[in-house]
Amino acid sequence: MSDKILMKGNEVLGEAAIIAGCRYYFGYPITPQNEVPAYMARRLPQVDGTFLQAESEIAAINMVFGASAAGARVMTSSSSPGISLKQEGISYLSGARLPAVVVNMMRGGPGLGNIAGAQGDYYQATRGGGNGDYRTVALAPATVQEIADLTIKSFDIADKYRVVVMLMGDGFLGQMAEGVSLPEPSNQKFDKPWALSGAEGREPNIVASLRLNPEDALEKLNDELQATYTQIEENETMSESYMTDDADYLLVAYGMSSRICRSALRALRKEGVKVGLFRPITLWPFPEKELQKAAEGKQKVLTVEMSAGQMLEDVKLSLNGTADIDFYGRTAGMLPDIDEIVRRVKNYGK
Amino acid sequence: MTEKIIFAGFGGQGVLLSGKLLCIAGMREGKYVSHIPSYGAEMRGGTANCQVIISDEEVASPVVFHPDIAIVLNTPSLIKFEPRVKAGGLLIYNSSLIDEKPSRTDITVVDIAANDIAEENGSSRSANMAVIGKLLKQKPELASLESTIAALEEAVSARNRKFNPVNEKVLKAGYAA
Amino acid sequence: MESKGAQFEYIYEKPESLREVKTHYCPGCGHGIVHKLIAESMDELEIQDKTILVAPVGCSVLAYNYIDADGCEAAHGRAPAVATGLKRVHPDKVVISYQGDGDLLAIGTAETIHAANRGENITVIFVNNAIYGMTGGQMAPTTMDKQVTKTTPYGRDTSDVGFPIRACEMLATLERPVFIERTSVHDVKNIRKAKKAIKKALQNQAEGKGYSFVEVLSMCPTNWGVDSQTAVAFVKDTMAPYYPLGNFRDR
Numbered sequence: 001m002s003d004k005i006l007m008k009g010n011e012v013l014g015e016a017a018i019i020a021g022c023r024y025y026f027g028y029p030i031t032p033q034n035e036v037p038a039y040m041a042r043r044l045p046q047v048d049g050t051f052l053q054a055e056s057e058i059a060a061i062n063m064v065f066g067a068s069a070a071g072a073r074v075m076t077s078s079s080s081p082g083i084s085l086k087q088e089g090i091s092y093l094s095g096a097r098l099p100a101v102v103v104n105m106m107r108g109g110p111g112l113g114n115i116a117g118a119q120g121d122y123y124q125a126t127r128g129g130g131n132g133d134y135r136t137v138a139l140a141p142a143t144v145q146e147i148a149d150l151t152i153k154s155f156d157i158a159d160k161y162r163v164v165v166m167l168m169g170d171g172f173l174g175q176m177a178e179g180v181s182l183p184e185p186s187n188q189k190f191d192k193p194w195a196l197s198g199a200e201g202r203e204p205n206i207v208a209s210l211r212l213n214p215e216d217a218l219e220k221l222n223d224e225l226q227a228t229y230t231q232i233e234e235n236e237t238m239s240e241s242y243m244t245d246d247a248d249y250l251l252v253a254y255g256m257s258s259r260i261c262r263s264a265l266r267a268l269r270k271e272g273v274k275v276g277l278f279r280p281i282t283l284w285p286f287p288e289k290e291l292q293k294a295a296e297g298k299q300k301v302l303t304v305e306m307s308a309g310q311m312l313e314d315v316k317l318s319l320n321g322t323a324d325i326d327f328y329g330r331t332a333g334m335l336p337d338i339d340e341i342v343r344r345v346k347n348y349g350k
Numbered sequence: 351m352t353e354k355i356i357f358a359g360f361g362g363q364g365v366l367l368s369g370k371l372l373c374i375a376g377m378r379e380g381k382y383v384s385h386i387p388s389y390g391a392e393m394r395g396g397t398a399n400c401q402v403i404i405s406d407e408e409v410a411s412p413v414v415f416h417p418d419i420a421i422v423l424n425t426p427s428l429i430k431f432e433p434r435v436k437a438g439g440l441l442i443y444n445s446s447l448i449d450e451k452p453s454r455t456d457i458t459v460v461d462i463a464a465n466d467i468a469e470e471n472g473s474s475r476s477a478n479m480a481v482i483g484k485l486l487k488q489k490p491e492l493a494s495l496e497s498t499i500a501a502l503e504e505a506v507s508a509r510n511r512k513f514n515p516v517n518e519k520v521l522k523a524g525y526a527a
Numbered sequence: 528m529e530s531k532g533a534q535f536e537y538i539y540e541k542p543e544s545l546r547e548v549k550t551h552y553c554p555g556c557g558h559g560i561v562h563k564l565i566a567e568s569m570d571e572l573e574i575q576d577k578t579i580l581v582a583p584v585g586c587s588v589l590a591y592n593y594i595d596a597d598g599c600e601a602a603h604g605r606a607p608a609v610a611t612g613l614k615r616v617h618p619d620k621v622v623i624s625y626q627g628d629g630d631l632l633a634i635g636t637a638e639t640i641h642a643a644n645r646g647e648n649i650t651v652i653f654v655n656n657a658i659y660g661m662t663g664g665q666m667a668p669t670t671m672d673k674q675v676t677k678t679t680p681y682g683r684d685t686s687d688v689g690f691p692i693r694a695c696e697m698l699a700t701l702e703r704p705v706f707i708e709r710t711s712v713h714d715v716k717n718i719r720k721a722k723k724a725i726k727k728a729l730q731n732q733a734e735g736k737g738y739s740f741v742e743v744l745s746m747c748p749t750n751w752g753v754d755s756q757t758a759v760a761f762v763k764d765t766m767a768p769y770y771p772l773g774n775f776r777d778r
Binding site for chain 1: 599
């Protein structure tokens with residue numbers, strides 16, 4: 001007997017956030033993540049938490065700003081067009097050094113696009129969709145269980161480094177249900193002496209990104225941010241290398257497309273084709289060294305995405321001319337075809 | 351064992367619940383399962399479907415385009431999914447509501463008068479249970495009838511649990527049919 | 528009044544809740560007066576160490592450098608949303624959303640209306656000087672008919688860009704706000720009234736009554752391109768007739 005429960009990605013996300021100690025959720029409805037606000041609306045009042053349906057994604061991310069400034073663990077979720085609206089807030093959160101967890105259950109774009117799962121927001125998440133020199137940590141789960149586990153991790157990373165963590169799922173992962181063991185809380189505690197609570201018994205705190213003096217104030221803030229990002233790169237980079245050691249060919253994919261690649265890998269291995277899979281779990285920081293290791297000596301590296309080739313850029317930057325790189329992607333909420341991946345890899349050997 | 355299944359019908363026939371029930375039953379027996387519903391605009395127009403995988407190994411891609419098994423509860427679903435079933439696969443169709451016969455000869459075709467069986471055993475609303483019963487009989491490796499009956503409590507929402515005695519009866523009747 | 532020294536008596540002091548800093552506001556600007564009224568009210572209500580001030584984007588972007596309390600930045604127009612987040616976490620603290628006219632009635636109209644409609648237990652202080660100050664004198668949603676600004680060089684043309692928006696009247700259509708009042712700081716009599724309204728609005732929050740809104744008509748001689756006296760006259764003779772002073776709700 002298994003003690004797992006069958007849960008949708010979008011719902012387990014909510015439950016895991018509550019396990020992580022998140023008691024504040026602000027959001028605005030958008031498909032395909034509507035189960036998140038619905039779940040939080042039902043569950044948060046049961047744990048004395050606050051759910052608020054904001055008047056817009058913009059308002060929601062700014063409510064997140066306020067709650068985070070007040071020292072609380074707080075989350076918002078949306079899907080691609082809504083995440084675009086939140087970018088201003090994400091930049092401000094980053095500049096004000098406020099922790100927050102922002103979930104993007106990606107859908108087809110650009111514009112209103114469609115509501116099927118996609119991976120077209122990789123650039124937005126890893127390059128910063130808002131203004132200024134900032135980074136958001138971007139975590140990409142591939143299973144419902146991993147959504148749960150990485151949600152817990154997201155809150156810890158956010159609090160530890162005072163940064164915004166983006167959890168990058170897609171419509172399929174959010175909608176699909178799998179067996180999941182609910183994670184344990186990490187029980188990590190983070191002091192927040194900078195938080196606003198009224199200045200009783202201490203000097204007043206100011207939470208702001210505004211630094212009008214460029215030399216000794218704004219650049220200092222930027223230097224601090226960059227130092228933090230270096231630490232995150234050193235400590236938090238995550239990836240999975242699957243059957244890469246003996247492989248002649250390497251597939252590189254994350255999230256939902258990595259699962260499609262895994263199916264292709266199984267089919268290819270059955271036919272005796274030695275292929276491995278490298279899966280970034282952190283999209284930023286990108287697991288550069290780990291990919292270099294996995295790609296060493298491979299005849300071909302095939303990057304597979306549900307986009308026109310965005311992570312591809314990081315694969316190229318990481319491998320820096322040392323590998324022969326191919327790309328296969330579908331956009332608009334279409335899924336890469338397992339048979340096509342199989343066909344391509346077999347073709348490399350010819 | 352890896353079985354890729356599509357359940358399809360119109361909204362209200364309990365298509366999503368059928369997939370969920372089978373997943374929970376399989377999961378309780380230690381199998382890996384995944385369930386993807388059709389959602390949003392795809393659901394407009396009254397058709398619903400879900401893609402289910404029950405497997406002994408971790409589910410790689412949860413997407414089912416060419417199923418090993420298709421369960422179709424109404425005519426539009428038959429038209430849509432019959433051509434997609436893998437050669438050698440299984441098609442179970444609800445002959446209470448589908449008049450024409452499936453035409454493929456390279457797959458196993460099984461019919462069940464799901465609505466009639468359900469009605470005889472308490473409520474035509476439980477027609478989906480008759481079909482699942484039939485499926486379990488055809489593919490016992492997916493999950494046992496006992497596990498599936500036990501999974502009803504978890505799969506069915508609190509609001510509808512009062513129908514579970516009927517659901518159980520129809521499941522058994524479908525299994526025996 | 529505390530007596531210090533042998534011959535002299537203090538009849539006026541800097542409020543405790545106001546920091547000892549030089550002002551960056553222009554001569555004749557009303558923001559400093561409004562800051563002082565807030566600080567005095569905080570002193571009198573003894574809420575200095577319970578207060579969190581949300582500063583907007585606009586001339587008062589650095590308001591937290593004057594008010595001696597916890598301070599928080601907000602993106603342009605989002606102060607009521609930020610205040611909502613703060614207040615939901617700290618329902619026992621006093622959260623002030625300090626906003627100008629562009630912030631409150633242009634870019635942040637949605638946040639303004641919805642925070643009021645929810646009846647967030649916050650205090651919104653709205654300084655209406657009929658112009659964008661920080662960016663150098665562009666049209667505000669409250670710029671008067673025919674008023675010349677950088678972006679209305681021929682005067683505001685209401686047939687093109689609409690009429691100035693009356694915030695109090697608009698918010699008074701909503702059920703949840705408990706206190707809505709329009710005041711002015713163009714003369715002593717009105718400054719006293721403004722003080723009373725601001726204090727009441729803060730007191731309401733401290734007592735858990737709900738959303739309170741105080742609009743303050745204020746002078747911007749620099750961007751209006753006039754001297755201080757003329758600016759005062761503009762508030763009195765041009766703004767106040769269009770934006771009637773007085774209470775719109777007091778529950």
